[in-house]
Amino acid sequence: MSSSEIRTIPYTRPSITELEVEYATDAAANGWGEHCYTYISRFEEAFKAYLGVKYVIATSSCTGALHLGMHAMGIGPGDEVIMADTNWIATAAPIVHLGAKPVFVDILPDSWCLDPEQVEAAITMNTKAIVAVHLYGNLCDMDALLEIGKRHGIPVIEDAAEAIGSVYQGKRAGSMGSFGAFSFHGTKTITTGEGGMFVTNDFALYEKVMTLSNHGRVLGEQKQFWPEMVGFKYKMSNIQAAIGCAQMQRISTLVERKREVLQLYKNEFERMGIPNYGFNPEMHGCLIGAWMTTVVMGVPSETSKLSENLQLSLKNRGIDARPFFAPLSSTPPFRGRLSISSLSKKWSYSIPPVALNLPCSHDISESDICYVCNTLKEALV
Numbered sequence: 001m002s003s004s005e006i007r008t009i010p011y012t013r014p015s016i017t018e019l020e021v022e023y024a025t026d027a028a029a030n031g032w033g034e035h036c037y038t039y040i041s042r043f044e045e046a047f048k049a050y051l052g053v054k055y056v057i058a059t060s061s062c063t064g065a066l067h068l069g070m071h072a073m074g075i076g077p078g079d080e081v082i083m084a085d086t087n088w089i090a091t092a093a094p095i096v097h098l099g100a101k102p103v104f105v106d107i108l109p110d111s112w113c114l115d116p117e118q119v120e121a122a123i124t125m126n127t128k129a130i131v132a133v134h135l136y137g138n139l140c141d142m143d144a145l146l147e148i149g150k151r152h153g154i155p156v157i158e159d160a161a162e163a164i165g166s167v168y169q170g171k172r173a174g175s176m177g178s179f180g181a182f183s184f185h186g187t188k189t190i191t192t193g194e195g196g197m198f199v200t201n202d203f204a205l206y207e208k209v210m211t212l213s214n215h216g217r218v219l220g221e222q223k224q225f226w227p228e229m230v231g232f233k234y235k236m237s238n239i240q241a242a243i244g245c246a247q248m249q250r251i252s253t254l255v256e257r258k259r260e261v262l263q264l265y266k267n268e269f270e271r272m273g274i275p276n277y278g279f280n281p282e283m284h285g286c287l288i289g290a291w292m293t294t295v296v297m298g299v300p301s302e303t304s305k306l307s308e309n310l311q312l313s314l315k316n317r318g319i320d321a322r323p324f325f326a327p328l329s330s331t332p333p334f335r336g337r338l339s340i341s342s343l344s345k346k347w348s349y350s351i352p353p354v355a356l357n358l359p360c361s362h363d364i365s366e367s368d369i370c371y372v373c374n375t376l377k378e379a380l381v
């Protein structure tokens with residue numbers, strides 16, 4: 001790499017082939033009238049088979065799927081929902097919209113996901129659910145969380161927005177909790193532009209979500225334009241689902257490539273002898289979907305400027321890296337609301353200042369990965 005070289009490397013973008021274009025074109029040309037749900041049904045069937053769950057509902061976003069599921073569970077004013085402090089606000093927003101309170105607990109330093117001990121310490125009489133977010137495609141300790149949930153009679157929801165392709169002890173992320181929610185935003189491993197999926201094995205919950213998602217019209221109701229309650233409109237369009245069908249046909253390749261990109265970064269770091277770093281962890285018995293290649297450099301510290309400085313150095317070379325999620329309890333809507341036990345090291349505060357999301361599109365070249373790693377190495381000295 002010459003010292004004056006500048007490339008343009010996006011942090012992520014979807015993998016769109018002629019197949020996606022063909023299906024979307026067909027949906028635009030023919031997917032109306034009696035065919036207006038054809039691709040939606042196909043996409044739902046393909047997703048259901050991939051995940052190994054009984055019921056799925058395609059939605060306009062993951063946020064919508066979470067909102068529907070939480071509403072159907074009866075989460076409302078006065079209730080508390082425990083979730084990780086390290087997160088995108090999309091998980092907390094539906095809780096707030098329902099009039100309930102998100103309770104933020106710390107993450108584990110090795111998975112960057114919910115710390116089960118902290119979850120248990122945060123449970124009160126008002127706790128209505130625990131949301132396990134599989135951050136960046138990493139996996140929460142589901143055995144521990146499900147056991148805590150069972151012991152206290154509290155359902156565990158899986159926010160698997162970032163975790164398609166991740167497998168925990170043989171079970172796919174999103175398939176283990178009371179319900180799961182996925183995102184198909186344009187940055188995700190599979191995309192429909194915007195979009196989401198609600199998934200569950202619980203028929204009663206599915207029925208409620210189906211009704212809520214369809215403006216309160218009960219599943220199987222013959223009478224037309226007849227709502228039984230006030231619901232929501234969080235539907236996916238047939239054209240979006242057409243793109244989703246093509247992505248599902250390619251899902252193994254898409255997930256495999258994400259894992260490959262992460263491995264290429266790991267190999268390059270090792271080859272270059274960069275010290276003290278850790279990439280997305282893969283726990284024993286787990287396989288991560290590696291949605292977002294993320295690196296933690298050096299020693300976690302709340303006051304470090306390392307991530308900020310590295311991001312700037314990369315930007316100066318045309319590389320679009322992104323910051324690790326700031327703790328939600330540091331953001332204006334939730335400032336100061338971290339629920340921590342005396343044991344806490346506040347990893348949600350000390351990891352982001354030394355962590356970065358690296359460019360990891362499916363089509364990133366090995367040469368671009370080397371360029372990113374070289375730029376990082378130069379910025380570190």
Ligand SMILES: Cc1ncc(COP(=O)(O)O)c(C=O)c1O
Pocket residue numbers: 060061062063064087088090091133159161162182183184185195196
């Ligand atoms: C962890 C997490 N949950 C929920 C969402 C919301 O997904 P969507 O944009 O499809 O609503 C995102 C989006 O990036 C996310 O990262």
